[in-house]
Amino acid sequence: MDEHNAATSAAIAVKVQLARLGMNQADLARKLGVLPGTVSRALAGSPLDERSKTWPAMLEELGLEIVIRPKAAADQQQAS
Numbered sequence: 001m002d003e004h005n006a007a008t009s010a011a012i013a014v015k016v017q018l019a020r021l022g023m024n025q026a027d028l029a030r031k032l033g034v035l036p037g038t039v040s041r042a043l044a045g046s047p048l049d050e051r052s053k054t055w056p057a058m059l060e061e062l063g064l065e066i067v068i069r070p071k072a073a074a075d076q077q078q079a080s
Contacts, residue, residue, distance in 0.1 A: 007046040010055075010066065014043060017062045032057050 018024060025043070029036040034054065042054035047066055049055070059065060 006048065010047040011043040013064060014058060014062060017064055021062070028058060028061065031061055 018028060025039045026036045029039045032039070032054070038054055039058065042052060042058060045052060045055075047055040047059070
């Protein structure tokens with residue numbers, strides 16, 4: 001998975017969790033003490049961007065974490 005796909009997947013996970021919690025991006029922004037545009041820009045960017053202070057705060061607020069694991073193909077090669 002390239003960084004763009006990882007960012008898209010992470011943004012989708014945040015949006016799903018917001019829906020589960022009955023929140024929207026503006027609600028999350030208020031909880032974080034930032035402008036709604038800050039949350040929107042973060043979701044359009046990468047959670048792996050080390051300059052981002054918004055991603056870690058969003059993940060913490062929503063009870064989410066990023067997990068990195070070997071690709072399935074690598075697992076299969078190691079099992080052989």
